[in-house]
Amino acid sequence: MASTADHLSAQELETLSSKAIAAKATAYCPYSKFRVGACILTQSGEYVQGANVENASYPVGTCAERVAFGNAIVAGHREFKAIAVATDIKPAASPCGMCRQFMSEFTTPSFPIFMYDGEGNYSLTTMGELLPHSFGPKDFSH
Known part of the structure; x- marks a missing residue:
């Protein structure tokens, strides 16, 4: 799996992870107390954070990953290099x-996903590994 992260420099990975871990502090999770932070690295080198936002009507809450991608899309980004997701539990x-x-x-099957546990250790997977045989824009004929 290491090859999926080869296109990230050590500095990019360090910044991505520290921003994802820091984003947990901005989570609004009064019901579950389960903090999640996320950070996306865009192809243009920008970092976009997100955190989970709960709601008293549980299904209405939004996960950190979707908040981060929503922030990035609204800011005009369409190409992404990697995402880091951080929680307080172990394993990640x-x-x-x-x-x-x-x-x-918004990603390809080889898109790297770094998952951080509460101690700052990570495991690495790809979009294709998390969602094989996915349905998306490629399935629509235009």
Whole structure:
């Protein structure tokens, strides 16, 4: 799996991880107390953060990954290099199914996803590994 991260420099990975971990502090999670932070590295070298935002009506809450991608899309970004997702648990949590589908809209199967646990250790996977046989823009004929 290391090859999926080969296009990131050590500095990019360090910044990506520190910003994802820091984003946990901005989470609004009064019900679950489950903090999640995320940070996307865009192809243009910008870092875009997100955190989970809960709601008293549980299904209305938004995950950190979708907040980060929403922030990036609204800011005009369309090409992404990697994402880091950070939680307080061990082992690290992976993006939920809804986030996997959402992220697949804007990424490729080789897109790297770094998942950080509460101690700052990470595991690495790809979009294709998290959501094989995905459905997306390529499935629409125009």
